[in-house]
Amino acid sequence: MSETELSPEDEAPESELDDDDRLKHEFVRSVLDAVELGDDEEARSKVEPLHPADIADLVELTPAELRPALAAAIADFIDGDVLSEMNDWVRDELIAALEPHQLADIAAELDTDDAVAIIEDLGEEEQRAVLRALDPDDRAAIEEALSYPEESAGRLMQRELIAVPEYWTVGDVIDYLRTQDDLTTDFWEIFVVDPAHHPVGTCHLSWILRTPRVVSISDVMKREQTLIPVDMDQEEVALRFQKYALISAAVIDASGRLVGMITVDDVVHIISEEAGEDALLLSGAGDGDINEPIRDSYKARVRWLVANLFTAMVASGIIAIFDTAIQQMVALAILMPIVASIGGNAGTQTMAIAVRALATNQLTQSNTMRTIRREVTVALLNGATIALLLGVGAALIFGNVALGVVIASAMVVNVFVAGLAGVLVPVGLERLKQDPAVASSVFVTMVTDSMGFFAFLGLAVASGLVG
Amino acid sequence: MSETELSPEDEAPESELDDDDRLKHEFVRSVLDAVELGDDEEARSKVEPLHPADIADLVELTPAELRPALAAAIADFIDGDVLSEMNDWVRDELIAALEPHQLADIAAELDTDDAVAIIEDLGEEEQRAVLRALDPDDRAAIEEALSYPEESAGRLMQRELIAVPEYWTVGDVIDYLRTQDDLTTDFWEIFVVDPAHHPVGTCHLSWILRTPRVVSISDVMKREQTLIPVDMDQEEVALRFQKYALISAAVIDASGRLVGMITVDDVVHIISEEAGEDALLLSGAGDGDINEPIRDSYKARVRWLVANLFTAMVASGIIAIFDTAIQQMVALAILMPIVASIGGNAGTQTMAIAVRALATNQLTQSNTMRTIRREVTVALLNGATIALLLGVGAALIFGNVALGVVIASAMVVNVFVAGLAGVLVPVGLERLKQDPAVASSVFVTMVTDSMGFFAFLGLAVASGLVG
Numbered sequence A, B: 001m002s003e004t005e006l007s008p009e010d011e012a013p014e015s016e017l018d019d020d021d022r023l024k025h026e027f028v029r030s031v032l033d034a035v036e037l038g039d040d041e042e043a044r045s046k047v048e049p050l051h052p053a054d055i056a057d058l059v060e061l062t063p064a065e066l067r068p069a070l071a072a073a074i075a076d077f078i079d080g081d082v083l084s085e086m087n088d089w090v091r092d093e094l095i096a097a098l099e100p101h102q103l104a105d106i107a108a109e110l111d112t113d114d115a116v117a118i119i120e121d122l123g124e125e126e127q128r129a130v131l132r133a134l135d136p137d138d139r140a141a142i143e144e145a146l147s148y149p150e151e152s153a154g155r156l157m158q159r160e161l162i163a164v165p166e167y168w169t170v171g172d173v174i175d176y177l178r179t180q181d182d183l184t185t186d187f188w189e190i191f192v193v194d195p196a197h198h199p200v201g202t203c204h205l206s207w208i209l210r211t212p213r214v215v216s217i218s219d220v221m222k223r224e225q226t227l228i229p230v231d232m233d234q235e236e237v238a239l240r241f242q243k244y245a246l247i248s249a250a251v252i253d254a255s256g257r258l259v260g261m262i263t264v265d266d267v268v269h270i271i272s273e274e275a276g277e278d279a280l281l282l283s284g285a286g287d288g289d290i291n292e293p294i295r296d297s298y299k300a301r302v303r304w305l306v307a308n309l310f311t312a313m314v315a316s317g318i319i320a321i322f323d324t325a326i327q328q329m330v331a332l333a334i335l336m337p338i339v340a341s342i343g344g345n346a347g348t349q350t351m352a353i354a355v356r357a358l359a360t361n362q363l364t365q366s367n368t369m370r371t372i373r374r375e376v377t378v379a380l381l382n383g384a385t386i387a388l389l390l391g392v393g394a395a396l397i398f399g400n401v402a403l404g405v406v407i408a409s410a411m412v413v414n415v416f417v418a419g420l421a422g423v424l425v426p427v428g429l430e431r432l433k434q435d436p437a438v439a440s441s442v443f444v445t446m447v448t449d450s451m452g453f454f455a456f457l458g459l460a461v462a463s464g465l466v467g
Helices: A025-036 A040-047 A052-061 A064-073 A080-085 A088-096 A100-108 A112-119 A124-133 A136-146 A170-179 A205-209 A234-243 A264-283 A294-321 A323-328 A331-359 A365-398 A401-431 A436-462 B025-036 B040-047 B052-061 B064-073 B080-085 B088-096 B100-108 B112-119 B124-133 B136-146 B170-179 B205-209 B234-243 B264-283 B294-321 B323-328 B331-359 B365-398 B401-431 B436-462
Strands: A163-165 A189-193 A199-204 A248-252 A258-263 B163-165 B189-193 B199-204 B248-252 B258-263
Touching (some): A025 A052, A025 B365, A052 A080, A052 A088, A052 B365, A064 A088, A080 A088, A080 A100, A100 A112, A100 A124, A100 A136, A112 A124, A112 A136, A170 A205, A170 B205, A189 A205, A189 A258, A199 A248, A205 B205, A234 A264, A234 B264, A258 A264, A264 A331, A264 A436, A264 B234, A264 B264, A294 A323, A294 A436, A294 B331, A294 B365, A323 B331, A331 A401, A331 A436, A331 B264, A331 B294, A331 B323, A331 B331, A331 B436, A365 A401, A365 B025, A365 B294, A401 A436, A436 B331, B025 B040, B025 B052, B025 B064, B052 B064, B052 B080, B052 B088, B064 B088, B080 B088, B080 B100, B080 B112, B100 B112, B100 B136, B112 B136, B163 B170, B170 B205, B189 B205, B189 B258, B199 B205, B199 B248, B234 B264, B264 B331, B294 B323, B294 B436, B323 B436, B331 B365, B331 B436, B365 B401, B401 B436
Parallel strands (some): B163 B189
Antiparallel strands (some): A189 A199, A248 A258, B248 B258
């Protein structure tokens, strides 16, 4: 049986995949052992039955220093399908090791979108070498795709699509599809166009199959369709696919002519990446993953930590104002991180909700005020609960009721401010056309840290607890 | 022109959508004004041209207290398509306001998967009332779907699919599709089954359309196909769709018989939710969104803040050990939050990367050791950089070189520990079959806070900086 038939009861015990569709460690080990022993035949026989997505995973799971040997051993299995499934960093590294003519062979067999995905990351000189090695039609198509901005619909789309004139019948369409040999076989709808190649309607294949031959295609097609401008950002393309549950969509140029098609399988990766990206961006880890070169990870992350060093110094500056108070009552130094820390957590909660709501277009001008009121209400409830616990605890442990009252009050203030900042900062950044996921954390943390120390130490002095 | 034709240059100025496909505030306002004035006709005429996804958005953007009036005004536009696009919380609230027979009318017109999505959230009594109002076929299909675990493939699949015997020709299939009136029209592939209804192959519609009538379907179909067990968790279904770039897939029961079909449009929402969920879970905001009832948000978040209160108290306990040192040198109290805070940020960065890599099956047993080495290396580079800046800064500001050396050393230690904990905690939780996104933050923060204070204050004492 094939490895892609994955029903549990049929699964052979020797399957290379575990329950979560991940390559088993023993399997990866056995392939790499064969490669290290120079037994390419053995490695090839193990890899051959794998799905392209699993071959891509295998390369990713191989230590970087062994990848060239593995790639050499299984070179002819590493085709375009495998490369387009591969992690960007790993692919770039692998591609750098291939000759331009090998790359051209791979690119020629792919749809434009996959070929572009591979070629766009090359250096300029390599790009030219690969393009030269392609035949003129492929080269023209890929060069045009490369002329669109990165991460735009133009880069994502494939040129291979089926477009038919309005006056054809269902029978005409079927005959055309049966007789033309050089058409793509990967399509889920056909586009109906006018003589100027403007899309006038779309037709799911199931509608064609369920309709008698004599019916005109214009009676089967749906006129309303979601058109994607060729320069639209891929993130918006993904949101549009998601919102309207699209399987594929026509891409049009500035004059409204049909120039390509985007299918959902190209978009699914983007949906997942964009949605998962926010967790990384909020944490200040950039857009990296575990395959990113260490140098790039270092650069992305240290920038963030330096920014946090400055916000932490602002908070320290506030503590420094109260140094005599701390010297008088060291309990203040012991307790002050609690107020700052809980405030930071409360702010992060609200911020994560707000950033997600902005990213999914749930939070718009129409419900901003309502969302602020909502988050402030939750913050006050949370603040009151934690304040009660902490106030009573501090009063008991330090035998000082006034200290308990001060820390409880500071807690309510800080969690309230955290809730407010947690919505206002991302919403404000969005209004300023900044990505709220990238910068919100620094601001919110600065607010909650500083306010935590200021409210607690300030109230301690103002209330006459110390001073 | 229709509102779903969204090419930028064609977009009429009076379009209800902004550049990001969100309903414009003025449009929402104008509909709600009409509702509030009791002018249902006006409201209906504005809502009628909207796409179901936009009607769902409109209801979400309407303040909760106005939703019943809006729903009453546009009742007949709120069909199954609109409900299945709607935010869960908002839908539940709206459904609670509908009569069982209204719900049954809506459920009857939907594919099983969408009907189940609406019915599964009802209370038991309402569920029974709706089921009673359905006709027996629909009822049986929905009852069977409800018998599968929540969030499983069985809940997600639709029963409406096309299955044909192996011995048919392409012509037989087309004639069958043309003559049977009660078949679904939403399908992208047909399944070929043996007499016991086990799937033996799958056939994209494009392959059928490109093949002459006389060819046997078994010569067109692909035998390798990805089968989904009916009890598979929806998150795994989503990962499988993503990994193998599926448009639709057959669902089989425990005996391998074809029982349903899942299409990618049902999975796209899950991919996005699961990927976006991690940011929320890591922040301790639960699985909420801005539409979650305040009571639920409070419960989800306060639990987390209480947990953080305990970890913050552990950190405070460590500070308390060094109270005499702080009294001797208040600069320690001023600087100690910096060490804890930067450590926390570094830990969060690594943790976000590790959690994402686990969620996307990038991090497996095969590369765990390598990933740990990688993260520790990045942590040491980051720690050294920040330590240098902070050490020199502290030495200059406080005019105390020894203090600079102590805080720099503590910084390196804490960022190193943060990097280690940032990988080990999520990987450990995953090994223990816990969701790393849910619990990692608490542990990592506790480690970096406690270690930050301990390393800094401990080194200050051990080095003789304070006595």
